[in-house]
């Protein structure tokens with residue numbers, strides 16, 4: 001099944017006829033090809049779509065906001081008048097703006113749905129996240145312009161396509177709301193010719209024809225029923241009627257000739273990215289040490305890591321693994337808080353540590369002593385990468401006279417990650433991060449990227465501070 005052909009009507013200028021264009025185009029397309037599924041929705045909250053297409057008076061259960069929140073499209077889609085299906089408009093769109101922060105979010109939703117045929121999207125007169133998502137998903141973008149300022153506004157739309165490295169082929173300017181009575185002397189006889197001339201001069205492609213300003217169209221949304229009537233049925237015989245019919249034919253030809261749909265292209269790229277991410281995660285997982293780096297307790301094949309616990313990795317990426325919460329907490333109490341004895345479970349200090357660990361990154365770094373005992377620096381950083389505290393500790397276990405004695409937890413961890421067996425410090429540090437309940441799979445793309453970013457931020461800081469200290 002071919003994914004639907006997406007048409008967005010967009011202009012940063014209000015009152016240029018976007019909504020009139022989107023809604024009537026849907027009807028003309030349906031009239032042109034009865035078998036073509038036509039779907040319409042609007043990011044504008046004027047409810048024009050609903051006033052035009054809603055059958056009956058009862059309010060729908062779901063609207064566009066629900067669709068963007070993940071409610072399946074077949075529950076949101078309404079059968080509307082004139083054979084057009086529509087998604088009810090919403091007043092609460094801004095509550096889901098964050099979900100569209102990624103420019104291909106809408107494309108993913110539409111691609112995952114069972115939509116076919118053509119989808120027409122009406123937009124707000126701004127380049128907000130909703131418009132950006134619609135543009136990104138589009139096979140055709142119709143830009144109504146009614147005067148020189150609205151043509152000026154096209155610049156940002158073109159810049160958006162440039163910024164994303166997208167082909168500008170989908171973009172088409174259409175002179176709208178043209179007052180046919182106004183005539184000029186000179187090469188351009190009227191407003192539509194003048195606008196077309198300006199557009200072509202700037203390298204913008206235009207659709208054939210234009211939409212005239214018509215008192216008939218204006219009258220269609222003012223009536224006692226509070227409905228908006230379509231040009232197709234109420235404007236027969238008018239100029240705009242034939243102009244809309246001509247526009248619909250052009251859009252239809254575009255659809256019929258499009259072999260590679262934008263949604264196909266986006267979803268196959270997303271699939272490819274997903275495979276790359278999965279492969280990267282498998283690689284990270286394969287390189288893990290599978291026991292607690294402090295006590296040696298086996299994790300067997302636990303994936304993701306069990307909670308509660310800490311993930312750690314050396315700055316050169318050579319050692320990555322897991323620390324049980326008990327082990328690491330005991331280590332911090334002993335060496336950071338200088339607690340003389342074990343802190344029992346249930347002690348408020350444990351809860352305090354758990355709380356602060358949520359917002360911390362811990363760093364351990366070894367130092368080879370020229371003469372004497374190897375040392376370990378122990379830092380705590382906050383989530384912005386600011387150093388909160390640090391301690392320098394002796395690792396006496398490396399000295400031969402202490403070799404036989406029981407090894408401390410700190411030694412176990414340091415020896416496995418930061419020192420050679422001779423007690424020489426490797427040129428790297430160890431970053432330790434508590435695994436959170438919300439991001440339990442710390443090896444997944446997003447959480448791991450945050451971890452790696454902190455690794456880099458700290459790598460930039462540590463040598464610098466070292467130099468200052470010396």
Ligand SMILES: Nc1ncnc2c1ncn2[C@@H]1O[C@H](COP(=O)(O)OP(=O)(O)O)[C@@H](O)[C@H]1O
Pocket residue numbers: 013014015016017018019020021177211212213214215217218221240
């Ligand atoms: N071809 C037209 N002739 C006359 N009035 C029109 C025409 N197209 C739209 N209008 C009117 O212009 C106003 C703005 O149109 P609308 O489609 O809401 O623009 P936008 O969505 O760009 O803000 C509306 O009152 C509408 O009825």
Ligand SMILES: [Mg+2]
Pocket residue numbers: 018019020044046123
């Ligand atoms: Mg509008």
